[in-house]
Amino acid sequence: MEDFMYGDYDYDPNAEDVEYLDYYDDEIYEIPEDEPWEDDDDMESQFTISELYEYCVVPTVTDSARHLYNILMWSLIFSISTRFVRVPACLVHLMSAACGCVVAWQLFGQRTVYMASLTGVGGLSLLISNALVKARRGPWTCVACVVVMTVCELWWADPVDWHSIRGAQMIILMKVVSVGYDLDARTLTTCPGIFELLGYILNPGSIIFGPWVSFKTYMKVLEPASWKTWPILRILQSLAASLLFLIKSTCVISWILADPGNKWMLAYRDALAFRTSHYFVSYMSEVSALLAGLELVGVANPGSIEVPRSLGEVVVFWNMPMHHWLKTYVFKPVRGQLGVFWALLFTYSMSALFHGLNFQLAAVLLSLGFYTYVEHSLRYKLASAFDACILARPCPENCGHSQKGMLFIPISFLFFFFPCLSQ
Amino acid sequence: MRFGWRREVAGWHLLTGVALLLLCATISATGKKAREPKWWSIAKIADPSNLISNHIKSNSLTDHYLDPAIHRILRKKQRRLVRENPGVLVAIAKGARHAVHECKHQFRNRRWNCSTSSSNRSKRLFGKIVSRACRETAFLYALTSAAVTHTVTRACTEGSIDSCNCDYRTEGPSGLDWEWGGCSDNIDFGDNFSRLFVDAGEKGRDPRFPMNLHNNEVGRLHVKSEMRKECKCHGMSGSCTVKTCWWRLPYFRRVGDALKDRFDGASRVSVKNAGNARASNNRQRNRRRKNTRRRRRKSFALLKPYNPDHKPPSKKDLVYLEDSPDFCVRDRKLGIKGTHGRECNKTSIGVDGCDLMCCGREYHTRVIEVHERCSCTFQWCCVVKCKTCKYKKTTHICS
Numbered sequence: 001m002e003d004f005m006y007g008d009y010d011y012d013p014n015a016e017d018v019e020y021l022d023y024y025d026d027e028i029y030e031i032p033e034d035e036p037w038e039d040d041d042d043m044e045s046q047f048t049i050s051e052l053y054e055y056c057v058v059p060t061v062t063d064s065a066r067h068l069y070n071i072l073m074w075s076l077i078f079s080i081s082t083r084f085v086r087v088p089a090c091l092v093h094l095m096s097a098a099c100g101c102v103v104a105w106q107l108f109g110q111r112t113v114y115m116a117s118l119t120g121v122g123g124l125s126l127l128i129s130n131a132l133v134k135a136r137r138g139p140w141t142c143v144a145c146v147v148v149m150t151v152c153e154l155w156w157a158d159p160v161d162w163h164s165i166r167g168a169q170m171i172i173l174m175k176v177v178s179v180g181y182d183l184d185a186r187t188l189t190t191c192p193g194i195f196e197l198l199g200y201i202l203n204p205g206s207i208i209f210g211p212w213v214s215f216k217t218y219m220k221v222l223e224p225a226s227w228k229t230w231p232i233l234r235i236l237q238s239l240a241a242s243l244l245f246l247i248k249s250t251c252v253i254s255w256i257l258a259d260p261g262n263k264w265m266l267a268y269r270d271a272l273a274f275r276t277s278h279y280f281v282s283y284m285s286e287v288s289a290l291l292a293g294l295e296l297v298g299v300a301n302p303g304s305i306e307v308p309r310s311l312g313e314v315v316v317f318w319n320m321p322m323h324h325w326l327k328t329y330v331f332k333p334v335r336g337q338l339g340v341f342w343a344l345l346f347t348y349s350m351s352a353l354f355h356g357l358n359f360q361l362a363a364v365l366l367s368l369g370f371y372t373y374v375e376h377s378l379r380y381k382l383a384s385a386f387d388a389c390i391l392a393r394p395c396p397e398n399c400g401h402s403q404k405g406m407l408f409i410p411i412s413f414l415f416f417f418f419p420c421l422s423q
Numbered sequence: 424m425r426f427g428w429r430r431e432v433a434g435w436h437l438l439t440g441v442a443l444l445l446l447c448a449t450i451s452a453t454g455k456k457a458r459e460p461k462w463w464s465i466a467k468i469a470d471p472s473n474l475i476s477n478h479i480k481s482n483s484l485t486d487h488y489l490d491p492a493i494h495r496i497l498r499k500k501q502r503r504l505v506r507e508n509p510g511v512l513v514a515i516a517k518g519a520r521h522a523v524h525e526c527k528h529q530f531r532n533r534r535w536n537c538s539t540s541s542s543n544r545s546k547r548l549f550g551k552i553v554s555r556a557c558r559e560t561a562f563l564y565a566l567t568s569a570a571v572t573h574t575v576t577r578a579c580t581e582g583s584i585d586s587c588n589c590d591y592r593t594e595g596p597s598g599l600d601w602e603w604g605g606c607s608d609n610i611d612f613g614d615n616f617s618r619l620f621v622d623a624g625e626k627g628r629d630p631r632f633p634m635n636l637h638n639n640e641v642g643r644l645h646v647k648s649e650m651r652k653e654c655k656c657h658g659m660s661g662s663c664t665v666k667t668c669w670w671r672l673p674y675f676r677r678v679g680d681a682l683k684d685r686f687d688g689a690s691r692v693s694v695k696n697a698g699n700a701r702a703s704n705n706r707q708r709n710r711r712r713k714n715t716r717r718r719r720r721k722s723f724a725l726l727k728p729y730n731p732d733h734k735p736p737s738k739k740d741l742v743y744l745e746d747s748p749d750f751c752v753r754d755r756k757l758g759i760k761g762t763h764g765r766e767c768n769k770t771s772i773g774v775d776g777c778d779l780m781c782c783g784r785e786y787h788t789r790v791i792e793v794h795e796r797c798s799c800t801f802q803w804c805c806v807v808k809c810k811t812c813k814y815k816k817t818t819h820i821c822s
Contacts, residue, residue, distance in 0.1 A: 050580060050582065051580050051672075053575065054609070055670065055671050056579065056669050056671070057665070057667055058669045059670075063667045063669075064665055067665055070702070107664070130646055133485045135471075163663045164662065164663045164664055164666075165662075165664075166659075166660075166662040167660060168659075170660065170662075171659070208664060210659055245677065248571050249655070250655045250667055250669075273655075277655070278661075280657055281658060281659060286660075319660075336659060354660060355661065369503075394614075
């Protein structure tokens with residue numbers, strides 16, 4: 001026995017023998033009698049709350065806080081340095097562009113190249129078309145941006161990179177194109193200069209998560225603000241809501257519906273997680289925009305989406321600025337020329353392009369367009385037949401219907417569509 | 424020669440935790456039979472709820488208080504570890520119970536069904552089968568070690584071990600890669616603790632020392648490698664602007680499944696005999712040992728495949744030294760119950776099928792009437808009413 005070497009295994013065999021009395025009796029051969037071994041109930045079939053907290057909530061919040069911190073901080077720096085101190089307009093726009101660039105660079109690193117190229121192409125096509133043709137600036141810019149987006153999507157960008165940057169690209173496109181259409185419609189009388197345009201496109205409050213704001217809203221940053229008009233309470237509320245939705249989306253939902261075992265429940269769970277993730281992004285964009293001093297009504301309305309009046313209302317409240325943009329700059333111009341059907345088709349195709357050229361998603365969006373159209377027409381006919389307020393959107397106070405009660409048909413298509421969206 | 428061998432094996436076989444064991448690897452020549460580690464029986468002495476009150480007592484009265492029954496089954500170093508990490512004993516006891524539970528589940532359809540004794544009279548948990556260095560023993564070592572890692576990690580997360588704190592200062596990398604930014608210390612704590620505690624249960628003079636340590640490590644590795652990363656994207660319209668990730672501990676069932684797979688593909692090895700290097704190195708080693716006692720143990724690969732044509736076992740392969748008995752008939756010497764009286768499946772061609780389970784012996788068929796509650800209805804409010812259904816169940820039992 002002494003032949004064994006123990007090396008640096010920190011055991012002392014000699015000392016061991018003294019205090020480690022052998023209490024097994026070798027002579028008695030024992031066979032395990034196999035008495036029933038009671039089942040432990042806590043065989044970790046489920047995460048405990050504290051585990052959920054430590055493994056999911058804490059990492060998720062710290063991880064995202066590190067990056068969201070950048071966006072929020074630079075938005076705040078921008079608004080403090082420009083709105084509470086009087087600076088020349090040109091400097092304000094430069095500051096806005098600079099802060100936006102810093103945010104984008106910290107978040108995306110080299111992927112900012114795609115954003116820069118889209119900004120360049122969009123801005124140049126707008127300025128050139130303004131200088132040369134003085135008309136149809138919106139469509140020209142739109143075509144140029146869509147070409148760049150498609151090239152990036154299909155050939156240039158790495159799919160993983162593109163997936164992470166797509167949302168920001170979409171916002172840039174929306175901003176540039178909206179300026180073009182505003183110029184055409186004369187709601188904007190003079191073409192913005194290059195500094196104003198850059199400041200608008202790269203504003204730190206809306207460059208990453210959006211929301212889209214109109215150029216006019218952006219130009220309000222030039223007006224001096226005081227601490228009194230600072231919507232501090234709303235910022236805090238939105239921030240809290242956004243964090244709650246983040247935790248709910250990543251941790252709580254998959255914890256509560258851990259293993260539903262049912263295909264439909266699983267689809268519902270994934271769809272719910274997807275929707276809450278969207279609410280997180282929406283509220284976060286609201287916070288950043290408010291911090292940067294951009295006025296806006298709201299981005300998403302979870303209440304109206306979870307318990308919708310109609311499918312059309314879901315589409316509207318999903319992302320209100322985006323809805324406004326699509327309605328003003330795609331639906332209305334096309335409807336004027338080609339009629340409602342083509343306008344709808346165009347609108348949903350544009351939306352599909354924003355969501356990445358993915359066949360499944362495009363199919364879902366187009367069918368969504370088709371269903372909202374059908375629903376809208378059906379409800380319109382029913383409303384006139386019954387003379388009741390059962391249109392897709394709530395009636396205004398002075399509508400001519402006699403039945404104004406709570407008679408509505410809640411058609412909740414959510415269970416069918418958003419599972420597909422989240423796949 | 425020894426160093427040449429070391430260099431040769433270093434590339435493929437770093438058994439973290441196998442201590443230096445140079446000599447005399449003949450198994451049959453040992454006088455005493457190897458036994459299962461005594462700490463295993465914590466599963467039957469210690470009811471975790473008792474231990475919690477014990478833990479409170481030990482905090483309030485004295486740091487050195489330990490239940491005598493537990494005191495007896497722990498070795499000196501294990502006792503020290505338990506004292507230094509208040510609260511860990513509960514986790515170890517839970518781990519041991521989980522290991523038993525999982526072993527019974529994994530082997531429910533095999534001839535050896537992981538029989539245990541739960542009475543206090545017999546001092547062993549799994550019985551004498553552990554005295555044989557066979558596959559089953561290898562599995563038990565890996566499983567118990569994995570279970571301790573698992574439960575200690577969980578306890579660490581739950582904050583019921585005082586000495587285990589999560590260090591958020593060493594967060595994930597900053598910058599572009601959206602790596603996980605949470606607390607990774609829990610699994611490291613569980614892993615290290617299990618290495619100290621479980622491996623301390625091994626006696627260096629046991630010729631099975633390297634085998635046991637290897638299998639212990641296999642168990643821990645499986646817990647670590649089954650950790651899975653879950654990520655989620657957030658961004659406008661489903662893009663992935665922000666990605667958050669976190670790790671989660673696997674369900675112990677998954678660890679058990681993985682280890683069962685390893686059991687089926689376990690490699691037979693023999694312990695390397697480094698005979699002639701012994702005399703020259705003996706004294707030098709002893710001297711070095713004093714200086715480097717506190718250093719982390721080095722890895723020495725002392726196992727080689729039994730069949731030289733076979734590939735050497737990997738870090739995640741279970742290893743065994745002897746072939747398993749067939750477990751067919753009762754054998755008091757090995758503590759085998761035999762398959763007499765076991766239920767078998769007539770239609771299966773696997774190990775649970777009657778031919779294999781009964782080892783070619785006869786089996787008799789019994790038809791029993793089973794009463795079961797059925798067609799239950801809920802009546803407002805709040806009663807559930809059920810009917811009793813009778814049906815016939817055919818069982819086959821090995822004679």
